[in-house]
Amino acid sequence: MRGIARLARELGVSTATVSRALNGNPNVNEETRRKVLETAQRLGYAANQAARSLAQGVTHSVGFMIELDPESTTSTDYFFMGVVEGMQAILAAHGLDLLVLPCVKSQDTFTFLQRFVSRGAVDGLILAETRRIDRRIDLLQSSGLPFVTLGRSDSGGNHSWIDLDFEGVMATAVERLVRFGHRRIAVTLPSNDANYGAIFAQAYRDNLARHGLELDEGLVFSTRRQEDDGDSIVDGLLDRPDPATAIILFYEVTAIGIYRRLAERGLKPGRDLSIIGFRGEESVRFLMPQVTCFQMSLHDLGTAAACALLAQMPSTAPAFSSKVVQSRVPLSLMPGESDGPALQSG
Amino acid sequence: MRGIARLARELGVSTATVSRALNGNPNVNEETRRKVLETAQRLGYAANQAARSLAQGVTHSVGFMIELDPESTTSTDYFFMGVVEGMQAILAAHGLDLLVLPCVKSQDTFTFLQRFVSRGAVDGLILAETRRIDRRIDLLQSSGLPFVTLGRSDSGGNHSWIDLDFEGVMATAVERLVRFGHRRIAVTLPSNDANYGAIFAQAYRDNLARHGLELDEGLVFSTRRQEDDGDSIVDGLLDRPDPATAIILFYEVTAIGIYRRLAERGLKPGRDLSIIGFRGEESVRFLMPQVTCFQMSLHDLGTAAACALLAQMPSTAPAFSSKVVQSRVPLSLMPGESDGPALQSG
DNA sequence: CTCCTCATTGTAAGCGCTTACAATCGATGC
DNA sequence: GCATCGATTGTAAGCGCTTACAATGAGGAG
Known part of the structure; x- marks a missing residue:
């Protein structure tokens, strides 16, 4: 016997009670909950991800798909890391795992995305580097999965996006x-x-x-x-x-x-x-x-994207929030000495 | 009715047959398989990830845990993207998804890892930036989960690692x-x-x-x-x-x-x-x-790590392969003009 | 003392898929 | 013509967890 059943037997209660205690269900005696948590901790128990997802119908994770160009791996990289950092912090605070899904550009990136979507591997998605015409956006829109794009696109209807100004x-x-x-x-x-x-x-x-x-x-x-x-x-x-x-x-x-x-x-x-x-x-x-x-601020860009996604996810969105967020993150001028008055002006 | 059941009904066969057809089980009439695949394609069906994992006991995915430092997001960044690119290519070729798991350093990175491990969210793990004493390695080792570290450590016993020379x-x-x-x-x-x-x-x-x-x-x-x-x-x-x-x-x-x-x-x-x-x-x-x-070559570093991991995974490792891989990736000198004979030598 | 309520717990039915095992059927061998 | 075998398919039992619903029991009201 393993998993939650083992815990239940150890404690002399049913698996239902253990599950409830672990998930913060209010209908559990506080004393019981304390014992359950303590025992779970002691045994290093954590609910099986797959079983949980299957039973609940949600994964508690969101994907951030990025396309990698083997020709220039250093190109997009340090742009993304800052963004990822911002996203992860927000999402983690809401109990969501951020899964960065790298896809080498030479592969079929559309099929790549489609797989994750139709398999229900994530509850939401963030897309980077959108194209003017981007089938991925149509795909996501028709799938009904919450998503945000980092970048505007002519594809899809009125979807959420965050972009630079x-x-x-x-x-x-x-x-x-x-x-x-x-x-x-x-x-x-x-x-x-x-x-x-x-x-x-x-x-x-x-x-x-x-x-x-x-x-x-x-x-x-x-x-x-x-x-x-x-x-x-x-x-x-x-x-x-x-x-x-x-x-x-x-x-x-x-x-x-x-x-x-x-x-x-x-x-x-x-x-x-x-x-x-x-x-x-x-x-x-x-x-x-x-x-x-x-x-x-790359961090802020990531944060903005994460928040826009949260606004669409049933589990985290307050019912009254508007679902579609479209915003341009402003950049501020840092004057240097590489520009100045035109020589032969006028 | 949804999922595989819908497919099965549509085709007038049992879910078992559909499952077998989809998974390349040889005990399926080729004609039947053709029909199943064709219909699956047409309906955009892909097996639910969670259900699949639960039934099979494996996730077909591996995690690459990286720690992000909000203080210096540009520090590790463009090192990783090249590595990730190399990993993804190899893993994808073996039917494994690469999930990059970013963890902000201010969070408890040990607990972060532990969650993924004990929940069975991945079939294998790659760890970056190992420390001399690194509890994460002990954790992975006692968990029995296949793993590779990018970097050596004094922790853990004889585990697989890839490092720079x-x-x-x-x-x-x-x-x-x-x-x-x-x-x-x-x-x-x-x-x-x-x-x-x-x-x-x-x-x-x-x-x-x-x-x-x-x-x-x-x-x-x-x-x-x-x-x-x-x-x-x-x-x-x-x-x-x-x-x-x-x-x-x-x-x-x-x-x-x-x-x-x-x-x-x-x-x-x-x-x-x-x-x-x-x-x-x-x-x-x-x-x-x-x-x-x-x-x-960051790409090669990623490739090496992925291969070392594959060598440990039951699904991909040829039985005769040695499980533990420890190797140092060599770097080659690129002479510039920033060094030369000592002035007051001798 | 009985009835009802509320708090707590247990029972059991799935979630969608895989897979051991049983069943079917036409072909083969005698 | 009958037993046998192999190819193919179906049946059903899980995988580990959640959750609707039923059950229990203590305490309060009447």
């Missing part, structure tokens, strides 16, 4: 540069298929328009999260009849290559080319002059 | 520096309680001894994974009657602070102070002169 960042960056007298502002965009690339691009166009600046596709670069593109970007920006005087970087590491190329050409960041990075990444914190960038 | 790295580094004529070699050690700190320290002492160099505790620094310690390290090394001429860094980011301080003092890395980093980290790749360091 790309628009706000872009507005602040462009305005700052315009104030500095820049009229020719370049931008780098991520080259993957995540939706944030499109959003960042749109915000770029919108804000140029707002300030009456002309959009020049020649000033739009596509980059991966690595510093190698510096040469082509710098040369592409400057070696033209109407050189750009500023650039906004999606991936801040690109600054490393840009700094290097500028140095080779005897130019100085902040004077000859104004640079604003998107998110203050560890790898460029040490660049001199310091890169003007935006700061955010 | 700190000894090899240190031997190569010290020998290289000695060849360059250095006699006063400093070192930085991690300030946390993970065992690798102690191992790195011991390797440092052993290799000094091997080359007949005297151990000077004044040349041993304790650092966190941040660049801030550069000033005190550089000053501490040089402002003494018998200055050190070389330093080996556990955390390579420390090089950033050191470079900065050296520059302030008008000194040059590689000439006035030889620097060898441990692991080629992204954040210092842009430093000039390039830091001499060691390179490793």
Whole structure:
């Protein structure tokens, strides 16, 4: 005999009583509960997960699916760890386990997700790196499983999402540069298929328009999260009849290559080319002059996502709470010395 | 009616047949199996995880427990993602799901692990950042659950582990520096309680001894994974009657602070102070002169851990395989320009 | 003293799946 | 034509837990 039955026999009560005592059911004599808990502790008993889930119909766990790119494992990583940390803290406080579900991108990530969903392995899901058209969202929506996405998407209807305030960042960056007298502002965009690339691009166009600046596709670069593109970007920006005087970087590491190329050409960041990075990444914190960038709390992002999920889960959601949460986490400007007045302004 | 019963009714067969068909049991007419699979596909059926686990007694999943430090979320992060990627690929190929289990360090990480173990939530476990004395290992060992640790420990008996070859790295580094004529070699050690700190320290002492160099505790620094310690390290090394001429860094980011301080003092890395980093980290790749360091494959580390675990799991281990795997993943030297001949050698 | 109530506990029926064992049936051997 | 065998399928007993419902018994009301 094992499991709860063993405990019950040991105590001379029924398994029902043990179960009730363990689960905080009020219909148990406090003295009995005390004994049960004490014995459970002594025997190192914990209810079998599978049996519990089967009987209750819930797993008390939520999944956070992330896609791993073997080509660039260091790319998304330290973004996620901070987020995970924030999520776990909140979820744990609500008795939920966070299961990070890594899926290598070369595998079928849709089927991967589908398996977890249809097997009922989790009570809720958080999705990262949503795409503009993302079948995963349709899948989750039709499954009825509570979920939140880290990133917006055109797929699915009115679902919960948490995203970075790309628009706000872009507005602040462009305005700052315009104030500095820049009229020719370049931008780098991520080259993957995540939706944030499109959003960042749109915000770029919108804000140029707002300030009456002309959009020049020649000033739009596509980059991966690595510093190698510096040469082509710098040369592409400057070696033209109407050189750009500023650039906004999606991936801040690109600054490393840009700094290097500028140095080779005897130019100085902040004077000859104004640079604003998107998110203050560890790898460029040490660049001199310091890169003007935006700061955010990964922890808060994770927290926000976890809360948005909790709001949808029947077990934790107060009945009166609105189920759908859609919010953009703001980033704050960290002025550095990588930008400044345009040289040939006006 | 739901689940397998629904499928069975739809097909006009018993649930047993459906189950057999789905699980590859040979005692099923191939024609029947085809129909079952086709219908399952059509209805989007996948066996309920909990029921399956309960009936079979196994979960088909393994956990990878990592501890997150809210104080420094960027510390361990991008180490893990590469490792996870390697693990997931191997495990998935063996029909196992990898569940990354993040635990915030401020919580009781031992209890956290214990819960997963005693609830039977996973069939195997991989532990990261083992400590010299690590109760988690004793727990796992007495639980009988297959497990592997990423890192050695004095706890537990003869268990499987995968670790970095700190000894090899240190031997190569010290020998290289000695060849360059250095006699006063400093070192930085991690300030946390993970065992690798102690191992790195011991390797440092052993290799000094091997080359007949005297151990000077004044040349041993304790650092966190941040660049801030550069000033005190550089000053501490040089402002003494018998200055050190070389330093080996556990955390390579420390090089950033050191470079900065050296520059302030008008000194040059590689000439006035030889620097060898441990692991080629992204954040210092842009430093000039390039830091001499060691390179490793995070992917391979993950793969090795996964394989070591598979060797212990009854479902995947060929009966003849030895259960305990203990191996050190080697790192290869990447010569940079941050080290060179000692100035006042001899 | 009886009836009723409330607090506590026990009984037992699942939760959805797997699997040992029994049952069926056509084919084979004599 | 009958026993036998193998291939296939069905029956039903769990896996360990939760929970609706029944049962028990002590204490209070009448």
